[in-house]
Amino acid sequence: xxxxxxxxxxxxxxxxxxxxxxxxxxxxxxxxxxxxxxxxxxxxxxxxxxxxxxxxxxxxxxxxxxxxxxxxxxxxxxxxxxxxxxxxxxxxxxxxxxxxxxxxxxxxxxxxxxxxxxxxxxxxxxxxxxxxxxxxxxxxxxxxxxxxxxxxxxxxxxxxxxxxxxxxxxxxxxxxxxxxxxxxxxxxxxxxxxxxxxxxxxxxxxxxxxxxxxxxxxxxxxxxxxxxxxxxxxxxxxxxxxxxxxxxxxxxxxxxxxxxxxxxxxxxxxxxxxxxxxxxxxxxxxxxxxxxxxxxxxxxxxxxxxxxxxxxxxxxxxxxxxxxxxxxxxxxxxxxxxxxxxxxxxxxxxxxxxxxxxxxxxxxxxxxxxxxxxxxx
Numbered sequence: 001x002x003x004x005x006x007x008x009x010x011x012x013x014x015x016x017x018x019x020x021x022x023x024x025x026x027x028x029x030x031x032x033x034x035x036x037x038x039x040x041x042x043x044x045x046x047x048x049x050x051x052x053x054x055x056x057x058x059x060x061x062x063x064x065x066x067x068x069x070x071x072x073x074x075x076x077x078x079x080x081x082x083x084x085x086x087x088x089x090x091x092x093x094x095x096x097x098x099x100x101x102x103x104x105x106x107x108x109x110x111x112x113x114x115x116x117x118x119x120x121x122x123x124x125x126x127x128x129x130x131x132x133x134x135x136x137x138x139x140x141x142x143x144x145x146x147x148x149x150x151x152x153x154x155x156x157x158x159x160x161x162x163x164x165x166x167x168x169x170x171x172x173x174x175x176x177x178x179x180x181x182x183x184x185x186x187x188x189x190x191x192x193x194x195x196x197x198x199x200x201x202x203x204x205x206x207x208x209x210x211x212x213x214x215x216x217x218x219x220x221x222x223x224x225x226x227x228x229x230x231x232x233x234x235x236x237x238x239x240x241x242x243x244x245x246x247x248x249x250x251x252x253x254x255x256x257x258x259x260x261x262x263x264x265x266x267x268x269x270x271x272x273x274x275x276x277x278x279x280x281x282x283x284x285x286x287x288x289x290x291x292x293x294x295x296x297x298x299x300x301x302x303x304x305x306x307x308x309x310x311x312x313x314x315x316x317x318x319x320x321x322x323x324x325x326x327x328x329x330x331x332x333x334x335x336x337x338x339x340x341x342x343x344x345x346x347x348x349x350x351x352x353x354x355x356x357x358x359x360x361x362x363x364x365x366x367x368x369x370x371x372x373x374x375x376x377x
Contacts, residue, residue, distance in 0.1 A: 035296040037063040038072050038080075039088035040283060042143065042316030043304070052303050059296060068185075069093055076103045081290055085297040088285040091129045092359045094139045099132055104286040106136035108298060113137065115305050120327035122352055127324075129357070130284060139284030140301055141324045142313060145343070146267045146351040147186065147248035147358075148278045150232075154262045155242035165268025165277045166194035169218055169245055179224035179244040181232050182375075186246045188367050189279060189358075191215050196272040199367075200359040211367060215374035218245060225375075229319075230254070236263055249344050250281075253320035257342035265344060267351035278355035282324075307331045315339065322348060 033056070037043055044063035053061050066072040069089045076084065081103060089098075098104040116126035123130075123141050130139045149169075151161045161168060169178060180187065192199035195214040197207050219225075222245070224235055229251040235241045237260055248265035255263040271277020285304075287297055304313055305325060311334040314323040322343050326332045335345070344351070361367060 031292050031294045032296075033059040035059060035061045035086075035294050035300060036084050037061075037086045037088070037300070038075065038084045038288075039063055039065055039086070039285070040143075041065040041318070042313050043088055043285075045312070045316050047312040047316070048304070048309060051309065052300060055303070056296060056299075061296070061300075073097060073103070076288065077101070081288055082292070083290075084288045085290055085294045086285055086301060087288050088283055090358055091141075091282040091284055092357075094284050094286050095129060095132065096360065098286060099138050102289055104138060105289040106132070106138055107140070107287055107301070109137045111298065111302065112140060115140070115325075118328035118331075119324040120322075123324040124327060127282075129282070139286040140305075141282055141284055142304065142310070143321045143323050144280060144282040145249040145321045146265060146278050146280050146348075146355050147246070147250060148190065148265065148267050148355075149243060149245050150236065150247035150252050150263060150265050151243040152236050152239075152241075152262050153264050155239075158264055158266065161243070161266040162269045165271060166190065168243065169194060169221070170214070174243070175221035176223050177242045178222060179226065179232050179235055179241045180218065180222045181229060181244050181246040181251065182225050182227045183246050184368070184371065185361065185364075186279075188361050188364065188371055190246050191218060191371070192361075192367075193268075193271055193273075193277055193279075194218065198273050199361050199363075200273075200356075202362045203367075208363075208366065208370065212370045212374065215371050216377065219374050219377065233260075233263060249348075250319050250321055252344075253342045254318060256344075257320060257338065259338075261341060265351075267347075267354045269354060271354075273356045276354055276356050278351060279358050280352060280355040281358045307334060311335065314343075 044065050049061055049063060072087060072089060073093060094104060116124050127141050130137060130141055132138050168174060189199045191214045192211060195210040197203060197210060223241055226232055232244050233255045236244060237255060252263045252265045268277030285301055303309060307330050310323050310325040310331050314321050320342050322345065
């Protein structure tokens with residue numbers, strides 16, 4: 001399964017001496033001064049890594065970003081548990097695949113549970129996906145955000161978009177007025193929701209037929225297809241399109257930070273999953289079950305809980321996102337009014353309430369076949 005939430009971002013400063021990262025490399029005498037992080041972009045930036053390197057001047061600290069959650073998981077399955085010390089993925093994988101397959105191991109609850117107490121309410125429960133059935137702590141949440149679609153509010157009001165939800169893209173009057181951001185796995189989820197289907201539960205034949213009709217209509221009415229969020233925002237700003245299918249805080253935030261607050265991520269007011277039509281992604285960072293573990297792994301995971309590093313992670317170059325730690329006033333105070341507006345902080349609680357958590361698409365293979373045929377058509 002390929003889940004591309006983001007376009008590929010090459011790792012920054014992570015590839016020098018990368019031969020040392022290859023599986024089967026000779027065992028080092030000690031890994032006390034080595035740390036390798038497999039992550040979504042943000043944790044691999046100089047703003048995050050440089051302060052940690054200064055704290056550990058003799059250490060070799062590398063971070064590499066992936067193109068999809070499953071791609072990163074497959075690296076561990078292929079033997080790279082011997083390489084990586086931390087892995088940063090979206091929420092369903094730690095409990096659903098990494099832990100059962102022995103690819104990650106529990107974190108110290110004594111060390112990390114106190115951090116949940118200062119997180120936003122959604123996470124200070126504490127967050128269920130961060131724990132195994134036996135209560136072990138298996139990941140720390142940080143970045144998150146609603147992810148549905150984006151409109152130009154000068155052309156389509158926020159209220160109208162939230163009220164119509166996914167049906168907006170089935171309105172004949174919208175034909176030729178929107179783009180599709182081709183994050184394929186997200187498109188599967190969102191096309192299911194458009195057809196009043198739950199993508200996280202198996203579909204029957206009628207469901208597949210409905211999905212196929214929606215996919216054909218969405219692609220048929222699209223003016224622009226691209227996996228480049230910058231190109232999509234540019235088209236929206238220039239008036240080439242009035243909305244785009246698949247997007248949210250993550251994709252709208254760069255334009256909003258530039259003052260173009262008419263670019264807005266929309267979370268539908270209602271939908272087919274327990275009345276909800278939005279979806280939220282939440283990243284978890286977990287400790288890889290490396291047989292030769294680095295003591296720096298948990299040090300780094302604690303380091304990124306620091307207020308100034310939370311801000312650096314949330315405001316990584318290119319896209320901007322809220323972080324769970326913003327429940328702590330000391331962390332939240334680091335975002336100014338414009339930065340809060342960029343991540344739609346004002347509406348975040350209600351958008352979270354309208355959203356279900358991102359999960360694995362139940363009928364991925366069959367839906368992808370239908371989707372691909374519609375996309376080519």
